[in-house]
Structures are given as structure tokens and as C-alpha cells.
Amino acid sequence: GAVVSQHPSWVICKSGTSVKIECRSLDFQATTMFWYRQFPKQSLMLMATSNEGSKATYEQGVEKDKFLINHASLTLSTLTVTSAHPEDSSFYICSADSGQGNSGYTFGSGTRLTVV
């Protein structure tokens, strides 16, 4: 149980375009989902917390107008990188709280974004 699907697994886009990444909880309902970013040889950095039916909470230094998060249902959260630039190239990973106590953080497989 507790499977999180993330799509696409990799994407290449042109500078200035927007890219949408989907995160789905397949066998549980997730009221809270998290979006992380990982640059090469760095650790995962929490970008934002996505709550179903309400606005996302962004970490300090993360531009909410650039990284649009929508959590329209209990099983789907999306991250849209708007007007992407090469410096946005990174590994984006979502996770969901399955509500299984402290063990309940399930990660998606990640999305490798390359902006050219």
C-alpha cells in the first residue's frame, strides 16, 4: 500500500515555457502533499506544502508565482513551473502523507526537469 505516482519521470523544455508535474496517491487519500527539489549532489529541499482544497504553503525563498501548486482532490497535486529557466533544472520529488503515523511519508519517483 501507500503508493505515490509521479509523472512525467523526465521532461526537457525550452526556456520560457511552463511545465506541469503530477503527483498522485494511488491507494490512499492524501490531505497533504509535499514538493521537494534536489540539485545535483545536494539534499532534498522542501519547496511547499500542498493542502487539499486550500492554498499551498511555500518555504522561504520559493516563489509562489513561479511554482504554482494545485491540490484539487485528495489524490492529486500538481506543480507547474512557469516561465522555466535553465536554473530551474533540477530533480523535483513529491511526497504524500498517508496518515500512517510517523511512518507515513511516501515519495514519488521524481521528475528530472531540464530547461534548455
Next chain:
Amino acid sequence: QKEVEQNSGPLSVPEGAIASLNCTYSDRGSQSFFWYRQYSGKSPELIMFIYSNGDKEDGRFTAQLNKASQYVSLLIRDSQPSDSATYLCAVNMRGSGGGADGLTFGKGTHLIIQP
């Protein structure tokens, strides 16, 4: 500001030996502690979690927590070449309303198991 510190390594351990990975954290309010394994280009996978002082064992893995010293460790017994990966320590503090809080990760320790 929450911080999680790990030695980046690489930590080289001969096959069959015990690998010891260490982590310290700055936020005394941290309640839950996680160890993840991450292979290059892949998403982290959970190895263990611990939230009480002491040891917690699961197969070849033992997590140790000392909240007074703000210290967490992971021991891997009978190390195998397939254990070679980056090990990430992560902590979280559940929200006061019972809601989930995101994880703060360390930079990870690169572990190499030498055949």
C-alpha cells in the same frame, strides 16, 4: 532554522562489516526521525523511522536516537555491495494541529561497500 548535519563522505566499508552513519539536528522540537536510502538519479526510499530514545532494529538495520544529544545514527550490519548508496537523514516536527509537516533533510552520506 531547522538544520540536519551529516558527514558527506564517502564512507568506505568492507563487505560484511558494520557501516555506521551519523546525523545531528538543531531543532529540539523535532519529533520524528527518518533514514532514507537514495541511489543516483532515483527518489529516496525509506529504510527506517524512529521517534523514541534508544535503539530500533529492523533486519540488518539499527537506528539509534539520543534526543538529549540531538543525535541519530544508522548501523548497517553485514554490509553488502548493494548497500552502496547515499543515506539521507531527515527530521520533522508534526504541526501543533496534528497536521503533517514536511521533512528537513541532511545532505546525505555517500556509502561505498567494498567487495
